[in-house]
Amino acid sequence: MREARAARELFWADAEARLLDPAVAHVIRDSKTPSGTVPVSSLRGPIITDALYRTFRRRGLRVRFVYTIDDYDPMDSQTMRQNEATREHMGKPFATIPSPDPAYAGDWADYHAGRFVATFADLGIRPEFFRMRDLYRDGKLDRAIDLVLRHAETIRGIHARVANVHHEEGWLPISMICERCGRIGTTIATGYDGETVAYECRPDYVTWADGCGNRGRLSPFKGASKLLWNEQWCAQWDYFGVTYEEGGKDLLTAGGSRERSNEIYRAVWRREPPAGLMHEFFLLGGRKMSTSKGIGASAHDMVALLPGEIIRFLMLRTPPRRALEFDPAGNTLPKLYDEYDRCADEYLRDPETDLAKAWWLAQLSADAQPIAFRLRFSLLADWLQIPSVDPHREARARKGSSLSELEDRELRRRLDVARSWLERWAPDEATFGIATDLPPLTLTDPQRAYLRGVAKLVGVIADPEAMQEELYEAAKRVGLVTPEGKVSKDAFAALYSALIGKPNGPRAGWLLTALDAPFVRKRLEDAAAA
RNA sequence: GGGCCAGUAGCUCAGCGGUAGAGCAGGGGACUCUUAAUCCCUUUGUCGUGGGUUCGAAUCCCUCCUGGCUCACCA
Known part of the structure; x- marks a missing residue:
């Protein structure tokens, strides 16, 4: 039991x-x-x-x-x-x-x-x-060829019984290479005498290729033929x-x-x-794949893009008998990394659990160990989009000390993958790029005044911290303050809405100074006028 | 027609015999030496259907339904 x-x-x-x-x-x-x-x-x-x-x-x-x-x-x-x-x-x-x-x-x-x-x-x-x-060609399979030819009738019977494929009498289960046209799929062989077989390269033997009609008798050994x-x-x-x-x-x-x-x-x-x-099979993506740009579905493209452990993990975390649906678009990669990290933690807790084994088998070498400090993929993807954030400095700050060599390498690889992901696969809600056109807006009069005020600062103040300071002052000047005298959220929300189309975003001082000044000025003025 | 797999929270899925879980989404809140997309709290389930085994079933067995894939030429 x-x-x-x-x-x-x-x-x-x-x-x-x-x-x-x-x-x-x-x-x-x-x-x-x-x-x-x-x-x-x-x-x-x-x-x-x-x-x-x-x-x-x-x-x-x-x-x-x-x-x-x-x-x-x-x-x-x-x-x-x-x-x-x-x-x-x-x-x-x-x-x-x-x-x-x-x-x-x-x-x-x-x-x-x-x-x-x-x-x-x-x-x-x-x-x-x-x-x-x-x-x-080296004759390593000659013994097998001879064996098969001598048992041709048995094999013909099995094909007929198990596969319901009926070959004509005298048929031999090998394909000779035609001496004249070099084709192997078009020939039918008969009459094995222990040393040679007769063959015919038939024009209509298979639907996918045309034989040349040549007939001959040859030794099937040393690479002259191939077993079916x-x-x-x-x-x-x-x-x-x-x-x-x-x-x-x-x-x-x-x-x-x-x-x-x-x-x-x-x-x-x-x-x-x-x-x-x-x-079970590995199915790549949904129907919209073809319209997406530059999705590498070949093995070598994928391996060039994703680290080996992640590809192995992708293939192994789902048990073999289950179908595996994979579409790099959307949140697939962030989720895959989260799961990978979860399995690494499992491995540290108890290496004998199923999740831990999935992690272990995903590694490129059998003695790999999980690294102690790592950062969530989705967080790194966010960092990459924020002008004020240097991921490496931020990582050190998170850890509270400098990164080990392995940790640093892992960080760099994740950043590389995150960049590719943002570029080609990330869903809209995961990205907060600057809107190319003015997003739809509903602003109050104080917010309009605020944007006009900020527009005057853009290009004048270059230092992000000073800009951040001035953003608060500008908000106070137009009365965007709460009853307690604090700067209202509405001030920053107006900025983010105009630039990103969402009510919040990366620290505004850094954002405004990182972008092209004339573009920002025009965008803010357009937004104020809308 | 044969075979394999899946059907659990709005979505993607984990759990595979002991009081239904995670992430995301949704809702609420925190952060003014100064908005990170961070952090905290939180709602939601006839676990496809019908039987059976068991003290106890999402979990084991059988039936059926639905969906996906695959074989029945060749390799």
Whole structure:
């Protein structure tokens, strides 16, 4: 009873660790097909896998983390077909398609995989990388190819039964690379004799690419062919000895691709397929995204913009099986930071709670500790908008002493993110920029007189403190005082309304002296006349 | 049609067996060596529906409703 309850309440990563036998060595694997620019959403898999890897190790398991670049797969994306430059390459392996930028990488696959994998370093993900083209060309998968060809009938039956895909008799579960046109997605192979197979590059074999009609007979080994998706998956499991592999729900759903591969693995390789949880998708933003300016939805843009811990935290604080809706617009980032800080506090209180583990797994290294003094993201965003505030000085004042090196670094990074946020994502109510046009106003006569009086000071008094002093005096002169003789709120409210469109704001003396004097004078006079 | 997930305060969500919570929004107040957007106080809930288990259910089990996503070609 107690046992059952403990199991149910286990943190997701710990629950997965329990599936693995501590007596044997393990391999956890993830992969990516470099078909084009990779969106942020694709980072959820690698980050979850890395979190599991870290958890497994912490719990004393012996484990390797293997990452494969599936760059021998054929180009089949419809968007590439619409593109004039890439149309002729439909059906070829990504590894043999020209690079969009030869200065950066030699071919299509290396270009896109390179840009994606480059983000891993900033995210603290350090797997062993393998390119499928190397495995094929070096003959590492030849044993698997031979195995698959000899069991073609079994595999054909599984495809028919589990996936309801019916291949013609004699069909072999590999794709030969056509010697004439270089396409791999358009060929059908038959007649394995133990050394060679016959193939035909058919014009109408698939809808997304046109074969050239060539026929031939070739050895399928040493990179001349590629296993089909499901069988290649099995071959990778077998070659690396994979014991754990999580995946997205597009693949892991019932009757889906993973189930097919599992069945083939059991039937042909006679091994038990890896365990692995299913993760839900990461959804980016609402419909208004497209109209927003310059929102970087690609993985490398996002990683350039946000610190690695924050991206990891974003991906990990929501349990994998739950969908993750993310839109950087609005108050998402301030809330994300608040939650991050809350989890850091939890970690200091009790590192074994779920929230604490989310924080720990978000860190780039396993031995990171929360920093003692930090400032709320939303507060920093406010500071950045107030001319009189120097965030670094203000931070020292808050702390009561100078910041440590780590604290200072964290402050700078938060300020950077806050600047980006204010610039492109912050909602109107979080910003208090100067209104570009005169805001709608309802002012009393004394307030109008006050604005006219202040307008005369602008450009004359340059010192913010002196200006602040004079603002009070000017208010008294026009009678904007309370019955107790104090300066009324209405005085400052008039100023803020005219400049910001809200009844309050940053200290007025600093605000007025920081802005362009002729602009302020005109604005105040316009407001007084309105 | 199969599968996964969600439905808790106006909004975003946390809680996952022991008297309903947070942030934001809303309301009230404080700050004149001098308005930070700071600080203090505060309202709001048939916890989607109907059953069941239990001394006790937002929490566990089943039914149903609603919404989102995904698979059923290829990779």
